[in-house]
Structure formats: structure tokens, C-alpha cells
Amino acid sequence: MDYSIGIDIGGTNTVIGLVDNTGTVVEKEKLKTRDFTKTDDYLKAITAKIELLADRVKEENLILGVGIGAPNGNYYHGTIEYAPNLPFEGIIELKEILEVLLLKDGYNLKVTVTNDANAAAIGEMIYGKAKKVKNFIMITLGTGVGSGIVVDGKLVYGHTGFAGEVGHTIIEPNGRQCNCGRKGCVERYASATGIVLTIKEMLDKSAEESVLRAIDRDEITSKDIYEAALKGDKLALDCFDYTAKQLALGIANASEITSPEKVYLFGGLAKSGDFLLIPLKKYLNEFLFNVFQNTIDVELSGLKEEDAAVLGAAALCY
Amino acid sequence: MDYSIGIDIGGTNTVIGLVDNTGTVVEKEKLKTRDFTKTDDYLKAITAKIELLADRVKEENLILGVGIGAPNGNYYHGTIEYAPNLPFEGIIELKEILEVLLLKDGYNLKVTVTNDANAAAIGEMIYGKAKKVKNFIMITLGTGVGSGIVVDGKLVYGHTGFAGEVGHTIIEPNGRQCNCGRKGCVERYASATGIVLTIKEMLDKSAEESVLRAIDRDEITSKDIYEAALKGDKLALDCFDYTAKQLALGIANASEITSPEKVYLFGGLAKSGDFLLIPLKKYLNEFLFNVFQNTIDVELSGLKEEDAAVLGAAALCY
Numbered sequence: 001m002d003y004s005i006g007i008d009i010g011g012t013n014t015v016i017g018l019v020d021n022t023g024t025v026v027e028k029e030k031l032k033t034r035d036f037t038k039t040d041d042y043l044k045a046i047t048a049k050i051e052l053l054a055d056r057v058k059e060e061n062l063i064l065g066v067g068i069g070a071p072n073g074n075y076y077h078g079t080i081e082y083a084p085n086l087p088f089e090g091i092i093e094l095k096e097i098l099e100v101l102l103l104k105d106g107y108n109l110k111v112t113v114t115n116d117a118n119a120a121a122i123g124e125m126i127y128g129k130a131k132k133v134k135n136f137i138m139i140t141l142g143t144g145v146g147s148g149i150v151v152d153g154k155l156v157y158g159h160t161g162f163a164g165e166v167g168h169t170i171i172e173p174n175g176r177q178c179n180c181g182r183k184g185c186v187e188r189y190a191s192a193t194g195i196v197l198t199i200k201e202m203l204d205k206s207a208e209e210s211v212l213r214a215i216d217r218d219e220i221t222s223k224d225i226y227e228a229a230l231k232g233d234k235l236a237l238d239c240f241d242y243t244a245k246q247l248a249l250g251i252a253n254a255s256e257i258t259s260p261e262k263v264y265l266f267g268g269l270a271k272s273g274d275f276l277l278i279p280l281k282k283y284l285n286e287f288l289f290n291v292f293q294n295t296i297d298v299e300l301s302g303l304k305e306e307d308a309a310v311l312g313a314a315a316l317c318y
Numbered sequence: 319m320d321y322s323i324g325i326d327i328g329g330t331n332t333v334i335g336l337v338d339n340t341g342t343v344v345e346k347e348k349l350k351t352r353d354f355t356k357t358d359d360y361l362k363a364i365t366a367k368i369e370l371l372a373d374r375v376k377e378e379n380l381i382l383g384v385g386i387g388a389p390n391g392n393y394y395h396g397t398i399e400y401a402p403n404l405p406f407e408g409i410i411e412l413k414e415i416l417e418v419l420l421l422k423d424g425y426n427l428k429v430t431v432t433n434d435a436n437a438a439a440i441g442e443m444i445y446g447k448a449k450k451v452k453n454f455i456m457i458t459l460g461t462g463v464g465s466g467i468v469v470d471g472k473l474v475y476g477h478t479g480f481a482g483e484v485g486h487t488i489i490e491p492n493g494r495q496c497n498c499g500r501k502g503c504v505e506r507y508a509s510a511t512g513i514v515l516t517i518k519e520m521l522d523k524s525a526e527e528s529v530l531r532a533i534d535r536d537e538i539t540s541k542d543i544y545e546a547a548l549k550g551d552k553l554a555l556d557c558f559d560y561t562a563k564q565l566a567l568g569i570a571n572a573s574e575i576t577s578p579e580k581v582y583l584f585g586g587l588a589k590s591g592d593f594l595l596i597p598l599k600k601y602l603n604e605f606l607f608n609v610f611q612n613t614i615d616v617e618l619s620g621l622k623e624e625d626a627a628v629l630g631a632a633a634l635c636y
Binding site for chain 2: 081134149151152160161162163164166168169170181185249252257259260286289295
């Protein structure tokens, strides 16, 4: 049996998975991305995990390579470049450094890099719901908002290799300050970080009772908002409605560029299910130009949490 | 020699051109789109013009077909569907009706339809500056704002066939009312119509002297604003600056989806040249996510006014 190693680098977690050629994640290792402040230490820790997993199937001796999905990961250059949600700055020569570190330890493995959301899109195409879908947008709702865009069956890389940044399209020209230096990006509203900013604003501005008032303002997480919504908390429900509206605008604008048949949601916030999905579908149709109305299905990803990005990254090796 | 007939349907004019296989527009006929209120009369008038041009090369007997670029033109269906800037409502079965009308008169010609801006993009790719450019966006600045998007050398049609509507992406969620029923579309700011709305607002709100105050408010055209700018009129220059800023935001958002190498501007407003181009380049870089900054050249189309759309439409026949 063939294996490949798929790595999903996120702002919070880094997941390293050993994947077999049937698309099963055989074993997974995890690192907390934010535990590292130095790029070198982080890359050495990843290398150790790759070697650990490679050793698991040593006797079979058939690791095809390492695929990595990372924020601002560049397929053409094998780099991570200026990722606003990672603790590492500038350009990281991911492919080059990892290949050298691995080779030094006797592991001759080719490393391929792409955007984390692009990897998720590839995962959805190969193992998930998008097997026969020629035009779709994968939206990953994590610490930030990523996206992978497929047109006519192919992932869109564009001139730079960075195409598909729905999360950094601007929906409020004078809106919230984003980590990327600009204002009003989709990600400032529709990510786990964004929804927390929204609930804080709402708690400040509204006099509405809310179970969330019992939590220290600086400790509120997106999970707390979800749990409050489960209890029918009006402020939490309004917060999901607003989050869905902002995300819908970003998806609508992207859809007018590539006209997808499906939009798949993936990642932490997507687990909020109908609290997000129902208002999202409503607002998406309102924001769409008439010829696109009712032509786009919004669904949750067909892949298990975390696995889509790991599988997509692993699929880069084939 | 082979010929084809390319038709550019615009909100103001309809241009019907006889094009030879070297890409020369041999002869052109024009109709005022707004002179027609009934679809039937309009299609009969187009048919008469097609036959007139076809007769010009009767003895050579080699008209390959008719290509049409039209607002909301659908390549898959051969239709115009709910075009907000045309005087005709609903779905027009353009291909079917024209083929029947032509056949009745003894002309057996195949009709192919696409979006007018898509046709311009194809024209730029075949006859213009984009011959070797794999990723670009063509923006047509006319009565409305159209766009044709090329990814990896192919025009993006998407699931519906309507992909590439930069003009109807929303940049001001509570902005100006658009003909399409929604608010804050790029087209409400960056078209010939949009710039006139802007100057009227400016004339109302500002006390600034302007040569434009001598013109009846309801008679001001985008050409008047251009001529005022030529004279150094501050209000006219501010008006171009604001128009460029709004267009830049629309182009930036689209560029984060497909990451083009080039953006080509085409159509009436593009003729304003540097008044639009200089601020547009500045704002585009400000609005772009860091990885896209300085990766996109904005240029005027390499094709003559009107010809790009006609040539692109004609190229559909090959």
C-alpha cells in the first residue's frame, strides 16, 4: 500500500496526517502553531512529526511525499508568504527547508505546498461531495476565512499562485481593521475571531439580556456563542444572523466572478450548522445578481473536521 | 477569404460588423438599441443588417456564422437573460429567433451568443494585448460595467454561463440603488452612468466652483466631466478620483478571486485615460491583499473602441 503525508497548517493547530491511498487518515499528530515563535523551531517540530509517521510504515517503505496546506501557501514557489494569522513573519521557504531537514535525517521526500483552503478544496474534490462538481467554492471558517475555488474542474491558482482569497475581499470599505493591514475584509466578520468581535460589539451596544454576559468579555469564544444560541439566546442568534449576512456578501461577490454550482463550508464555525446555514442561504440569494439567484447550493463539507485539509494536502503527492 | 459577422449589443448602441479572417472589421452597421421598445422589431432590424453585410460578400459565399456579445448573454443557452441595461425584458431567445429569421430569408447561418464583455476578452486574447497572457480581467466601462475573466488561458463561464460580473459585485452594501434591484454595485459608480451620478452628488454637496455648473444638471454627460477635467476643473478631477477608487475596490475583490496578471480597460470611460488610470492604479494597490500588491498591471485595451467586442463576437464563429 502507498502512503503520503498531508499537513494542515492553521493559525491555531498544525495537523500532520499519515494517509493511505484509499483516502483514510491512518494516524494523526498535532502541534499547537501558537506554541512556536521561531520559524526554525516550528519547522524542526514538523520534521520530527513527519519522521515519526514515516517510521510507522517503514517496512512498507512507500511514502510518496509530503503535501502541505498552509495559509498563504504558494504552490508555484513552495513557500508561505506573509500569512497574517501565523506567528511567523515574511516568506518561509517551507518546501526547501523541510526537504533539507528531512534529507539530513535520511528521509528523501518531496514536499509540495498549497494554500490550506485550496488543499481542502482538492480534498473535497477527491474524497468528498465535489467528486462530480465542476464549479465550486470551498470556504474554510477557522481562525481566518480561507477559500479554494474550482472552475471547470480545476483549482484556480492565477498569476501569483495565491488566487482564491474570499476571506480578504473587502465588504465594508470603512469596516473593522484586519490583520492584513486593510479594513473590512470578510474574515474580520465571518471567522471564529470575527464572530467574537461581533458578539462583543453587540454586548456593548445592546441592553438585551444574554447568557454570554456571565462570561468575562475577554474569554468569550465562538463555541460559547454557539452554546448560547443552542439555548435560544437572542443576542447569540442575532450574532449568527449578522455573521451569516457578512459571509453571504463575500460569497455573493465571489460567485459573481466564477458562478459556482456549490459552496461548501468547512472548519470550526461551519459546525454551528443551521444557526449559520439558514440565514446564510437567505442573505446569499438577496445579495446575488438575478441571473445567479437559486443557482448555488450551500452545504457543509462532506469531509470530517480537519481531515479535508489533511486529505487535500496528501492528495498533492499523487 | 472567410468572413464572420460579429455583433456587439450594448445598452446604447448595437454594432454589427463584417470581419475577415485576419481580424479586420471590413464594414460596420449601427443601430440605436434604445430606439426599439419591442424585442421583435429589434431582432428584425438586426436580421436586416446581418443580411445586408452578408450580401456584401455574397459572391465569395463564405460567411462562417454570426457571433454576438450581449449584456447577460448566455453562451450555454444562446439567450439574453434579464439584462438590466437593455430596453427588453425577461429572456430573449436570441440564437433561436435570429437563426429562424435568417433561414426564412435564405441565410443558413449559425448564431453563437456570449456576454458582451466576454466577447471583448476573447477579442483581446486573439487580436489585442492579451495574446500571451494566461490570467487577465477585461473590464468594459460603458453604460454599465461588464467584465470577462480569463483563468489559465480560458474564459470563465462557470456553472450558469454568466460568470464574470465584476460590475454587479457589491462594494457599498447600503450604497446607490442599482437597476438590478440591489444596492451598491460597482456599476453604479464606475460606469458612464455612475460617474454622472457622482458629479451630480458633488455639485449638490460641494460649494466648489466648477465649469460643470454652467450645464443643466440633467444634461451632464461623462464626456462633459472629461472635458472639465482637461481644463483642470477640481470637482471633475475629484469625481474621477472617486470613480477610480470605487472601480479599484471592485477590481481588487475580483483579483483576490482569480489573481490576474493584467487588467484591461475598455469602453467609453476608459478613454478618459490618465484621469481614471492614475488614481485607479494607486487605489488598486491599496485595496489589494499584500500577496497581490504590485502583481497586476492595469492597461487600456489594445483594441480600438467598439472593435474589441465586435472582433471577440466574430471570433466565436471560429
